Amino acid sequence: MNLSGNTILITGGTSGIGLAFAEEFIKEGNTVIITGRREDRLKAIKDRLPQIITKVSDLADAAQRIELAAWISENHPDTNILINNAGVQYITDFRKAIDLGKVQSEIETNFIAPVHLASLFIPHLSSKQNPAIINITSGLAFVPIAFMAIYCATKAAMHSLTLSLRYQLKETSVKVFEIAPPSVDTELGHDRREDKTQTHGGIPVGEFIEGAMAALKNDEYETAVGQSAGLREKRESIFDRLNSMF
Ligand SMILES: NC(=O)c1ccc[n+]([C@@H]2O[C@H](COP(=O)([O-])OP(=O)(O)OC[C@H]3O[C@@H](n4cnc5c(N)ncnc54)[C@H](OP(=O)(O)O)[C@@H]3O)[C@@H](O)[C@H]2O)c1
Numbered sequence: 001m002n003l004s005g006n007t008i009l010i011t012g013g014t015s016g017i018g019l020a021f022a023e024e025f026i027k028e029g030n031t032v033i034i035t036g037r038r039e040d041r042l043k044a045i046k047d048r049l050p051q052i053i054t055k056v057s058d059l060a061d062a063a064q065r066i067e068l069a070a071w072i073s074e075n076h077p078d079t080n081i082l083i084n085n086a087g088v089q090y091i092t093d094f095r096k097a098i099d100l101g102k103v104q105s106e107i108e109t110n111f112i113a114p115v116h117l118a119s120l121f122i123p124h125l126s127s128k129q130n131p132a133i134i135n136i137t138s139g140l141a142f143v144p145i146a147f148m149a150i151y152c153a154t155k156a157a158m159h160s161l162t163l164s165l166r167y168q169l170k171e172t173s174v175k176v177f178e179i180a181p182p183s184v185d186t187e188l189g190h191d192r193r194e195d196k197t198q199t200h201g202g203i204p205v206g207e208f209i210e211g212a213m214a215a216l217k218n219d220e221y222e223t224a225v226g227q228s229a230g231l232r233e234k235r236e237s238i239f240d241r242l243n244s245m246f
Pocket residue numbers: 011012013014015016017018035036037038041057058059060061084085086087088109136137138139180181182183184185186187188189190202
C-alpha cells in the first residue's frame with residue numbers, strides 16, 4: 001500500500017494507537033481525519049497539529065455513523081482509506097449478573113460500528129484511487145482472556161468479518177487489511193480503572209506503529225504484530241496458560 005498521498009479517516013484518534021497512526025500518517029504526507037467523543041481532546045490535538053482534521057462523533061450511535069459518512073463525502077470527498085480503530089474494553093464476569101447495557105455498548109462500538117461504517121463507506125471508497133479498509137483487531141481475537149469475554153469475542157468477530165470483507169471485495173479495488181496489535185501501552189481500559197495513571201502495560205505505541213506501517217507498506221493483508229503472532233499461531237493451545245496468569 002502506498003503510505004503517502006492518501007486521505008485517511010481514523011476512528012478513535014483521541015489517544016493511543018489511533019493518535020499514533022494519525023501522527024505517523026501526517027509525517028508520511030497524508031491528509032488525516034480523526035474522530036472521537038472527547039471534544040476537548042480533539043481540540044488539544046488540533047492545537048498541536050493544525051493540519052489534522054477532527055470530528056466529534058460517537059460511533060456507538062448509528063445516527064452519528066450515518067452523519068459521519070455524509071460529512072466525509074461532503075467535506076472530504078478524497079477520503080480513500082478507512083481505519084476502524086475505535087474500541088473499548090470492559091470486564092464481563094458471568095459469575096454475577098451482567099450489565100447488558102455495557103455489553104451492548106462494547107459490541108456496538110467494537111463490532112457493529114465497523115460493520116456499519118464498512119457498508120456506508122464501500123461505495124465511496126470504490127470510486128477512489130488506492131482505496132483500503134484497515135481493521136484494528138487484537139491478538140486476543142485468536143486467544144481470549146476470559147475475564148474480557150465480550151471484548152475478545154468482538155475482536156474474534158472482527159477477524160472473521162475482515163476475512164469475509166476481503167473475500168467479497170476481491171474483485172474490487174478496495175484492499176482490506178487486518179492489524180492485530182499485541183498489548184500496547186495506551187489508555188485502553190482506563191474507564192474501568194480507579195487509578196487513571198495505571199495502564200495495562202505493553203509495548204510502547206511507537207514500536208507497534210513501526211511494525212504496523214512496515215506491514216502496510218508490504219501489502220501484508222493480515223498482520224499480527226509482536227506477541228500477537230504467537231497467539232495467532234498457537235490459538236486455543238495457549239488458552240489455559242494465558243488465563244492462569246489472571
Ligand atoms: N492497547 C492495546 O493493548 C490493544 C491491543 C489490541 C488491540 N487494541 C485495539 O486498538 C484500538 C485502539 O485502542 P487503544 O489501545 O489505542 O486505546 P485507547 O487509547 O483507549 O483509544 C481508544 C480510542 O477509541 C475511541 N473511542 C472509544 N469509544 C468510542 C466511541 N463510542 N465513538 C468514537 N470513538 C470511540 C476513543 O476516543 P474517545 O474516548 O474520545 O471517544 C479513543 O480515541 C482498539 O480497537 C483496541 O481494541 C489495543
